[in-house]
Amino acid sequence: MEKYISVKDLEEAAIALLPQNARDYYKSGATEEFTLKENKVAFQRLRIRPKCLVGVLNYNLRTKVLGQDVSMPVGIAPTAMQRMAHPEGELANARAAEAMGTIYTLSTIATSSIEEVAAAAPKVTKWFQLYIYNDREVTRNLVLRAEKAGFKAIVLTVDTPLFGIRRADIRNKFTLPEHLRLANFDGYLSTKIHSTSEGSGLNEYVNSLFDKSLTWGDIQWLKSITKLPIVVKGILRSDDAVKAIEAGGSAILVSNHGARQLDGVPPTIEVLPEIVEAVKNYNVEVYFDGGVTTGTDVFKAIALGAKMVFVGRPALWGLAVSGQAGVMKMLNIFRTELEYTLQIAGTPSIKDITKDMVRHESEYYKLVSKI
Amino acid sequence: MEKYISVKDLEEAAIALLPQNARDYYKSGATEEFTLKENKVAFQRLRIRPKCLVGVLNYNLRTKVLGQDVSMPVGIAPTAMQRMAHPEGELANARAAEAMGTIYTLSTIATSSIEEVAAAAPKVTKWFQLYIYNDREVTRNLVLRAEKAGFKAIVLTVDTPLFGIRRADIRNKFTLPEHLRLANFDGYLSTKIHSTSEGSGLNEYVNSLFDKSLTWGDIQWLKSITKLPIVVKGILRSDDAVKAIEAGGSAILVSNHGARQLDGVPPTIEVLPEIVEAVKNYNVEVYFDGGVTTGTDVFKAIALGAKMVFVGRPALWGLAVSGQAGVMKMLNIFRTELEYTLQIAGTPSIKDITKDMVRHESEYYKLVSKI
Amino acid sequence: MEKYISVKDLEEAAIALLPQNARDYYKSGATEEFTLKENKVAFQRLRIRPKCLVGVLNYNLRTKVLGQDVSMPVGIAPTAMQRMAHPEGELANARAAEAMGTIYTLSTIATSSIEEVAAAAPKVTKWFQLYIYNDREVTRNLVLRAEKAGFKAIVLTVDTPLFGIRRADIRNKFTLPEHLRLANFDGYLSTKIHSTSEGSGLNEYVNSLFDKSLTWGDIQWLKSITKLPIVVKGILRSDDAVKAIEAGGSAILVSNHGARQLDGVPPTIEVLPEIVEAVKNYNVEVYFDGGVTTGTDVFKAIALGAKMVFVGRPALWGLAVSGQAGVMKMLNIFRTELEYTLQIAGTPSIKDITKDMVRHESEYYKLVSKI
C-alpha cells in the first residue's frame, strides 16, 4: 500500500487491474469526454493564496454536514455496481468511510443492498442516492428501507432522465457480470443488466425504468414519504438551485455526474460560485463533486463555498486496488494532502478557508496589467 | 454498421477507404487549415447549461424550416462531386435524407443531375445550391430546372468568386475521375475537370466560369427568374447579413464553406451570434454549418440562434463507408445524440433551446472571479 | 519549382539544403526563441472578416510606397550575408524583386556591394539598410554610395546597439565562410567575420564597430548628409514611433528584427496597431515585418495599418532553394495567396483592406458572451 502516494497512483494501478467492461464503465465520460478533461483542468485556473505566520499548531479537518460531525470534508460519492471493482464492493467502501469518519453514499444501482451496507458499516454516516422509478411503489420502498436502515439523507439525482452516451459502454455492450445483481431490487428489476441490442445494457435498463416525467413538484411527493433531508444532486445552474431549495431540498450537490451525462456542460468547479451565490439567502448547504483528485482541489472547492466534497472514481480505484484498505488509503491521501494544505495555506480549520483564499488566474492577469 | 458509434468513427473509416484524390478534396481546408481546426475547437469554448427536472417524457426533434416540417434540425449541406465517394453519390445521399425526413441540398457541381436526384428521392425536401456562372443563360437554366424538379429553395453561395487554395488539390493536380461528369451541364461545362497546369483542375474550372463581378443587386435578377426562396450561404459579417436580406434573401446560412475558402476567417460558431443579432428585426431564418460533428454541436448552434444546422463532410464520410445506409447511419448518430441532449439538457423540444442554454467559457471565468 | 506550393515548402527544402553555419544563422531567434514562435502564432489570434458579393472582377495588388509604385505590398527585408544561401546572394534576390516589381532592401552587412546590386538590378526599387558605425566617415560613405547608386531610401535600424544572443551561432562559433566578404567595406571592416573567442564571430564584429551611443538626435546628422527619406526600422513602442518621426523619419518599419534581438519582446503584429495609432496625425507610412509566411498574414498586417510588408527569411529560403528563381517563386506564392485573399475577402484593391476587415479572437469571445 506504501507505494501509492497519490490518487493518480491508485488510478493507474486500478486501470491496470480492472477487466475492460468495468474499467471502461468507471472511467468513461459522455461522448467526446471534453468535460471529463475539463473537470480536472478547470481546477488549474484557480490559484491558492496562502497566508503566512498565522499559527497552525492546532489545525484540524473536522466539519459538520447536515448537523453531523465528519472527520474531514471529503466523502464518498455514489457510484453504481461497486462489486465490479472488488468482491466486497459497497461493503468495503462503506467500511472505509466508517473507519475514516466520513460519509458514505450508497447508489440505488448498487450491487449490495441497503440492509447489507447498514449491517456492514453500522456507524458510518450513510446517505442513500435515489433514482425515481416509473413505479413509485418501487421508489417509495427504497426510501423507506433506507430510512429504516439508518441512512441520514436522500441524495436525489436530478440530472438523469436517462443515462448519457458513454461510447465505450456501447462498444463493450456493457453487461453486469453474471455473478452480480442489483441488490436493492427483487425480480426483474434486479435482473442482471445486459445488452439486448447494439448498445449498453445499462442504458436500456435506465431508459425503460426511470421516470422521465419528473418535475420539481415531485420533491414534494418525496418529502411526503420521508422525514430525511433531501440533497439535490446534479445542479449546474443558479435558477435550478433556487428551484431545488424552494421545492424542499435541504442541500445542493453541485455535480455534472462525473461528466458522464452530457459532454459540453461546464466543469463543476466553474459553476460552484454561481450556485453558492444563488442560495446564499437560504439556510442550506452546498456540496461538490467532479474531477477532485488532490487535497488542493478540495481546498479550492471549499474556498468557493462547498461545505463538503465528494469523490467517486477515487474510491473505485482504491476499491479495485485493495478493497477497504484501498479506499482508506485513498481517503488518507486526501487527509494528508489536506493537512499539509491547511497548514501551509494558513487556514488551520475548515471555516478559515474563505473566498479570499483563491483567485482565478484571469484576475491575476488583470492585476499584472493594471499595477 | 453497428461499429460506427460516432461521426468520428465514420470519418476514420472513410479516410481509410477513399482514394487520395477524393479524400484530400473532401477533407482539405484553405492553405494552412487553421480555421479548419478552429471550426471544431470553437465549439469547446461554449458550455451547455442543462436544466433539471423539467419533465422530458415527450421530447421531439421536429422543427420547421422555410415552412416545411423536418424530423430533426440536421440537414445535408451541399458538397461537390459526391460520386467520388460512392457510385450512387448524390442519389444515395438524397435518399438517406428522404428516409430520415430531413433536407438534402444538391450542389451545382454535382455528379448527378437535378432531375436524377429528383427522381431518386421524390419526397425529400430538396434545396439547390447555386453558383452563378458568367453565362447567365446557363445559370437561369439551372434555376428553372431545379424549380421544375420540385426543389424548394435556392441556396445561393456568396463566398466564392473563386475557389480557395487547397494545397492538397494542387499537389494532386485534382482531376474528376474519368468515369464521372458534372451532371448538371452539357458540353464543355460538363467536361471532366482536370488540371492543365500546375494547379488544381477544379480551381481552373471555377476561375474560368464563375461570375466574379457579382454584387448584391444580382439577387434581384435571381428573384426575377424564380419564385423559390433564396437562402444566402456564406455570410460571416453582420453587415453582409443585412445586405443579403435587404437584397431579397429569405434566409441566411452562416458558413465559412467548410473552412475551404480563406484561412483565418472565424470559426462559424463564433460569428453566428453576430448574424442572428443583426437580422433579428427581419422575419428571416438563420442556418448554420461548419465543424459540426456531435449532437451537442448542433444544440449549441441552435441555442445561439440557428434554425437548422447542415453537415457536409459527415455525409461524405457516411457515403464513402456505405452509400445511403452510411449517410443514414450518420444522421441517426446525430439524431440519437440530439435526443439524449434534449432530454438531459431539459429542453424537450427544439424551441426550448434558448440562448440561456449556452454560455461562453470566458463568462464562467468572470463569474468565478467575481463571486 | 512546381512542387513548392507554400513558403513552408520552401523553408523545409532550404533547411535541408543549407550548411549548418548558415542555416542556424538564418533561422535562429534570440535566446529561448519564444518571440520567434509568437511572431507566427500571434497572427492566428486575428480573424479575417470577408465581405461577400462586392464584385471582384478587377482586383489588383498594386500600391504606392514612399511615392513609388510597387506591384504588390510584399517586399524584401534586409538580411545579412545572402551569399551564404546562394552564390549569387544579394544579386539574385534583388533581381527577383526587380522581376516581380517590388522593393529590395540591401543590408549593410551584405556579401555583395551597393554598386554590384545596383548594376545587377538597375530597375528595382532599392532601399539601403543602414547600421551606424562608430566611424562616422565609414557610415557617411555608405549612405553617399547608396544615394549615388540609385537607392531610394535609407532604412535605419534602430534596435541594434549590438546583436542579440543567438545560441546556435555561439555553439557554431559563427564564421563567414572563407570565400565571402562584407562587400560594402574595405580593409579590416570587410575582413571575414570569424570567432576569436568562445562566441559568435558576428557578435564580436558588431560589438566592436557599431555605435552604441546613438540617440534620436543622430537622425538629424543622417539627414544632413542625404536627401533620401529615412525609414526607421525596429520600432516596438508608440512613444518611440513619435520620436522617430519628430526626429525626421519619413516612415516607420515595425519590426522586432525577426525576433533575433531580444527574446520576450512582443510579436510584431501585436504592436502594429499601437504604432499606427500613435503616428496617425503625422503624414507618414508604417511598414511591417515579422513572422509573415502567408498571404493572409500580409492581409492582416495591412488591415491593421501597414502600408507595406517585408519578408526576410522567406527570401533566404527561396534563394537557398534556387537563387533568383527561388525568390521569385516565394514572391509568386505571396502574390497568388494575396490575389485569392483579396477576391475572397471582398477587397479588390489594397486600399479596401480597412481595419474593419480583421478582428481579434477575444472580440469574438466577447460577442459570443454578450449576444
Added chain:
Amino acid sequence: MEKYISVKDLEEAAIALLPQNARDYYKSGATEEFTLKENKVAFQRLRIRPKCLVGVLNYNLRTKVLGQDVSMPVGIAPTAMQRMAHPEGELANARAAEAMGTIYTLSTIATSSIEEVAAAAPKVTKWFQLYIYNDREVTRNLVLRAEKAGFKAIVLTVDTPLFGIRRADIRNKFTLPEHLRLANFDGYLSTKIHSTSEGSGLNEYVNSLFDKSLTWGDIQWLKSITKLPIVVKGILRSDDAVKAIEAGGSAILVSNHGARQLDGVPPTIEVLPEIVEAVKNYNVEVYFDGGVTTGTDVFKAIALGAKMVFVGRPALWGLAVSGQAGVMKMLNIFRTELEYTLQIAGTPSIKDITKDMVRHESEYYKLVSKI
C-alpha cells in the same frame, strides 16, 4: 565550461550527473508540480517593450540592496544541503557569489556551517536564511552566530510551518547521505536526516522541529535578539506583505519556495505587482525568486518592482556541474544575458527598468481589439 551557453544547458548536465536522491530533491515541486511549471510559463505572458536609440555606451548592472553595492541584480537564493551537489557545497557557492560580487544566502539546513562559509568567502555579502525552531535557544544561537560571522541580513522564511509534499522524496525515502551533516547544529539536530517511516526523512525532521505556532508577533522576538535587518521570505499576498513590514521586516522576498510548498499557489511573477503596490508607501525593498532562468526573466521581475532577484536551482545546477566554477558560469550567463537585455531594451542602468518596460500579453490583445 564553454559548452554551457544557457542555464538550461547547466540544468540538463546537472540532471544527468546527480544521483537520484539529490536530483529529485532539488528539482521537485509540491504534489502535481503545476505551480512548478507555471513559475516559468508565467514569464512568457509578459512582453518587454524595448526603447530604441537611448545611447547605451555606458550601461551597467550595479545596484544597491539593503545599502550594499552588488555587481548585478541576481543573487543566490538559499537552498538546503548543497554538498549533495558537490563536495564543496555551500563553500563553493558562496565563493562564486563573492567572485561575482553578488549576494549569497546560506540556508539554516546547510551542509556547511555559518562559520565555515564565513571563512571560505569572507568578502561576499552573506545573508542567513532562518527557520525558527521550537527550541528558541537553538534559533537564537543561529542568529547570533550569523551576526557574529558577518552575515548582513536574516532571511526569515515564513511559508514553512512544515515542508510541502514532494512525491519523489517520499518515493526515495529521502535521506541525507551518510557522509554529510546539518552543519549548523550539534547533536541530534545535526543527525543525518533519514526516513524512519514510509515518507521523506526531511519532512519528518521538519515536522518535529519547526515551530508551527509562529505568528507575525514573533518577528518582534527576532528583532529583540539581533540588529540585522530581516528579509521576510515567502510572501504571496498583499495583506501579508503589509503585516510583514508592520511587524518589523525590512524587506519582502516574494517567493513560493520554488513551488515546493503548496501546489496551486500562483507563479511568483504574477503576485509581484500586488506586493509592490501594497508596500509602496513603506520604505522597503521587494525581492523576488521563482522560475528565473534567463536574463529577460530577471528584467521582467525588476520592471515589475523587484530590487533584487534570487536564483536557487540554477546555482545547484552550476554547483553539480563544476563547483565554484559552475556557479560562476551560471552567474556569468545571467550577467551576459542581462547586459544584452539592458542594451537592447534601452535601459542602460537598473533604475531605468521601469514598469513601462513590460506589458502583460492580455493588454496587447486589448490594444489590438480596440484600435
